[in-house]
Structures are given as structure tokens and as C-alpha cells.
Amino acid sequence: MKIAVIGAGPAGATVARILHDKGYTVTLYEAQKSFAVKPCGWAFPVLDRDEKREPIFDLVKEAVLWEYTGYKMYLDNQLVYHSSNRLLGYILDKPKFIEALAGDTPTRMGVKATYRGNGIVVTGSGDSERFDRVIIAGGFPMQPRNLEKILALQYWVRTSRVEEPDFPELYFYSDMIGYAWIFPENEKTLRVGIGGYASRDKLLALLHELMKSKKYIADGEKTKFEGAYVTVSGIDWDLASSTDPYYVGESMGAVMPATGEGIRLGMWTAIALARSIVNGTSYVDELKKIRVIRFMRPHRLMVEKLLKxxxxxxxxxxxxxxxxxxxxxxxxxxxxxxxxxxxxxxxxxxxxxxxxx
Ligand SMILES: Cc1cc2nc3c(=O)[nH]c(=O)nc-3n(C[C@H](O)[C@H](O)[C@H](O)COP(=O)(O)OP(=O)(O)OC[C@H]3O[C@@H](n4cnc5c(N)ncnc54)[C@H](O)[C@@H]3O)c2cc1C
Structure with a gap:
């Protein structure tokens, strides 16, 4: 069976890899010339028992740049929680991680692909090819309908010394649903960003205020500024029911609504779709068997309550x-x-x- 996967983010690379390893003829298309160009904090939570049972998650450990053994949480700039001595998560080298996920799956880098229906995929240069199954994995820009999204903005900073590199910091605000983050990636570099239900100007103002309040960040060199949308609707179950094309990852809303965590969620949708294709089962049923997918609904309800x-x-x-x-x-x-x-x-x-x- 010939399968096209459009988009090599965590979701697309995972489904392509699993199906390729199972003997399917897979082509993975990636519009960018390199992996993981899309803005992201590269944070990944510590693996839970379900993830420890899925071999594809073994690749997480190989891509770990930094480990977190605690976290700090602020509300209106006052420290409210400070936990430590417990492995909570990682910062991944996301380009390396996606490359490892894709493995030796035939991948066409720098090729933008469009699905025209009837199994026909057309590339930017005009080539077209027919596939038996087409999987859309292009993230939020490839959503076929307007799912609810918030804006997220982020700086990459190089500094002489990160204050507490083992602890990510989360900043909440009583007048904004969302949060700002400081994600160190070693003792000298970090990502500092913000995402939430607010205008770009308000998000930038809060972010700049946070950066100014930390001398080591204010004095650091800002090496990159980027922004993108984060889907907060939860999974769109109509898109999950579609079989021509199939959808995985953020293209179908698979991002944890309260936190914006999308790497692990995208991988789980990919695992569910691979199981459905290999075993001839329903994709929706496979999705519903996955614990983290079931956790999405209460997280979304919490956001709705907080908004009110x-x-x-x-x-x-x-x-x-x-x-x-x-x-x-x-x-x-x-x-x-x-x-x-x-x-x-x-x-x-x-x-x-x-x-x-
Ligand atoms: C600022 C920011 C910070 C974030 N931080 C985190 C974090 O720390 N941890 C976390 O888990 N999540 C984070 N997220 C969310 C996370 O980045 C995404 O939810 C996740 O990457 C989605 O994975 P995906 O594979 O579905 O899609 P994507 O990662 O968006 O990958 C889609 C890929 O498809 C390619 N593509 C798109 N269209 C085409 C086309 N027509 N043809 C070929 N290729 C195409 C794109 O170039 C891209 O590489 C963050 C998001 C933002 C905006």
C-alpha cells in the first residue's frame, strides 16, 4: 500500500516511520529544507507508563538536551510554587528528534505538497503522484477548518549564566489566560516565550516586562524572535473521522488545550492512526483508547471555565x-x-x- 504523509513534524514523522517499518511504501513530504523550523519550546514531559511501553518514545531519550528536576510557578510575578528533586521533563533537540523519528523513511525535504483528492498529491514543482492513503500532518496551517487558536511568541537568548538552569519557570497572570515560560536548554541558552488569549501587543508587553525583570536575560543576546499559533480547541472529532485524507497532530487539533503541549500529543495521534491502518480498526476508536487523548477534554473544560x-x-x-x-x-x-x-x-x-x- 502506498502512503503519502504531508508534513514532517512530530506527528507526520512518527506515523510515517511506524508505517515504513511495517513494510508500507511511505513518502514523507516536508516543505522546509530542515526539520523543526516551526517555532516551539522543545519541552517534553517525563515519560509516563504508557509511553515507556511504546518503542517509538525510546527516541526521546536520545534527543534530550537538558533535564528538568523541578519547576517554579509565579502568579502576577509572585512565586507561588517551587518544586524540586523530581525528574519532570526534558528539553529536546527537536530537529535531531524529528530526524530520528523519520529514520530511513523516504523523505522529500523542501517539497511543499498539496492533496488534490482521489489519492493525488501534487508538489510545488508540479509533479503529481497517486497514493492509496494520504495523511495530512502539516500542523495548524493545514487545518481544513478554523480551529480555535491562540498566539505564542518566543525569543531565543544566549546569556553568560542562566540563573537556575534545571528549573523551567512558568508565569501566570490573573488578567490573562495563558502563561509565559523560561525554558533553559543549558547553562547559557534558553527560550523565553508567552502564549495566551490576548492581543499580540499585550503578549509582547508582558514578555518584555518579564525579560527586563531578569538581569541575566535582559543582558543576554537575543538570537531569534519567532511566533506561531497554538491550537487550543482540542481534537476535532469530525476530522478524526475522515479517512480521505486522514489527519494527525495539530492539523486535527491534537494539542493539550491548557498547556499548548503538542509534540507528545501529535505522536500519540500518529500511533493511533498507524494502529488503525495496520489492524484495519477505526481511527476514532484507537484515539479514544489513548489515556492522554482522554485527558484533553477535562483540560479543555478547565480553560473554558477559566475564561468565564x-x-x-x-x-x-x-x-x-x-x-x-x-x-x-x-x-x-x-x-x-x-x-x-x-x-x-x-x-x-x-x-x-x-x-x-
Ligand atoms: C511558540 C510555541 C512554543 C511551543 N512549545 C511547545 C513545547 O515546548 N512543547 C510541546 O510539546 N509543544 C509546544 N508547542 C506546540 C508544538 O510545537 C506543536 O503542537 C507540534 O509541533 C505540532 O506537531 P505536528 O507534527 O502536528 O505539526 P508541526 O510541528 O507544525 O509540523 C508540521 C510540519 O509540516 C510541514 N508542512 C506544513 N505544510 C506542508 C505542506 N503543504 N507540504 C509539506 N510539508 C508541510 C511544516 O513545515 C512542519 O514541519 C509550541 C508551539 C508554539 C507556537
Missing amino acids: MSPETRKQFLMKTPEESLLRISLGRATVSDFLKIASRPEILKAIISDLL
């Missing part, structure tokens, strides 16, 4: 949520019962009720 809260209630929510729950939310692993536990805490319940009165 007053800044004061949001502040209470963030201040009173137990650290373990906040950690599970930031790792994309909070369940419905976690959210029920948070909502039933007296201080949060009181704040929610006062919003309703």
Missing part, C-alpha cells in the same frame, strides 16, 4: 490548587476527578459562587 471567571476567582483558583494537581495539569495528566477535587475546595468553590452572584 473573574481575574480574582482565577487568582484563587491558581493559588489554592494543590501543587500535585497543578503539576498534573502542567504535565497534561490531570483527570476529571483531579478537577472535581480542585473545584470542591472551599476557597475555590466560594470564589466560583461569588462570580455567579
